[in-house]
Amino acid sequence: MTKAMHNPNGVERRGLMFVLSSPSGAGKTTLSRMLVSETPELEMSVSATTRPMRPGEIEGRDYYFVDRSKFDAMIAADEFLEWANVFDNRYGTPRAAVETALAAGRDVLFDIDWQGTQQLRSRAPNDVVSVFILPPSVQALEHRLHTRAQDSDEVIRGRMRKAGDEMSRFDAYDYIVVNDNIGMAFESVRAILRAEQLKRARQVGLDAFVQRMRLELER
Numbered sequence: 033m034t035k036a037m038h039n040p041n042g043v044e045r046r047g048l049m050f051v052l053s054s055p056s057g058a059g060k061t062t063l064s065r066m067l068v069s070e071t072p073e074l075e076m077s078v079s080a081t082t083r084p085m086r087p088g089e090i091e092g093r094d095y096y097f098v099d100r101s102k103f104d105a106m107i108a109a110d111e112f113l114e115w116a117n118v119f120d121n122r123y124g125t126p127r128a129a130v131e132t133a134l135a136a137g138r139d140v141l142f143d144i145d146w147q148g149t150q151q152l153r154s155r156a157p158n159d160v161v162s163v164f165i166l167p168p169s170v171q172a173l174e175h176r177l178h179t180r181a182q183d184s185d186e187v188i189r190g191r192m193r194k195a196g197d198e199m200s201r202f203d204a205y206d207y208i209v210v211n212d213n214i215g216m217a218f219e220s221v222r223a224i225l226r227a228e229q230l231k232r233a234r235q236v237g238l239d240a241f242v243q244r245m246r247l248e249l250e251r
């Protein structure tokens with residue numbers, strides 16, 4: 033699915049699909065923004081959703097906000113790479129932007145739930161790297177949902193009720209990061225991305241790279 037890109041070290045490699053999931057409020061949006069701003073070759077996949085826009089959210093940056101009939105038309109037109117029902121709303125990853133980014137040799141970051149992660153993994157098992165973010169405690173999770181101050185008390189209660197079920201999905205992920213101190217959590221996520229970029233199987237240009245040096249040595 034992915035084409036090769038050049039690493040700064042000159043070796044071509046395949047782009048990867050980097051997935052961050054967590055129960056609502058554990059910090060995946062914060063970590064995603066930090067990662068994208070510090071990683072030039074990483075592009076965020078912007079999902080479509082039927083949920084209402086929160087204060088401070090921007091159309092096309094945070095989500096494409098669509099109504100249910102538009103969303104269902106996109107499903108019918110096979111415009112989603114994956115989609116799922118989450119908290120009584122629909123969320124989906126538009127296919128075109130992801131395919132364009134990967135074809136241009138960039139890595140793509142996904143903030144999607146466990147159902148979407150499963151769908152991506154079954155489509156591209158070798159290209160998906162998944163990270164699950166856990167909160168340090170239930171108390172911290174609730175506090176974060178309140179301090180974000182973007183959802184009603186009723187919505188927050190609903191998300192807390194579902195947090196246990198969401199958390200139990202950790203065992204389908206490659207890596208688990210507990211987001212207690214944000215700086216440390218960010219360093220962990222960044223280290224995972226870097227290590228995965230350097231996996232031998234992704235560095236498809238290694239043979240050519242080493243061959244060039246061998247020829248030079250033989251001259």
Ligand SMILES: Nc1nc2c(ncn2[C@@H]2O[C@H](COP(=O)(O)OP(=O)(O)O)[C@@H](O)[C@H]2O)c(=O)[nH]1
Binds near residue numbers: 053114116118143
């Ligand atoms: N499967 C899938 N899940 C998504 C997508 N976009 C967002 N989600 C998930 O939907 C859930 C709710 O997201 P959101 O309403 O932004 O709430 P938040 O998690 O509190 O920021 C989160 O678990 C997201 O990871 C998508 O395109 N596909």
Ligand SMILES: Nc1ncnc2c1ncn2[C@@H]1O[C@H](COP(=O)(O)OP(=O)(O)O)[C@@H](O)[C@H]1O
Binds near residue numbers: 057058213
């Ligand atoms: N390590 C952390 N310590 C304290 N607050 C945090 C931490 N990580 C995130 N937050 C805050 O918690 C709230 C929820 O984080 P957010 O990234 O929106 O979570 P999610 O996208 O997983 O729902 C936000 O107000 C964010 O600033």
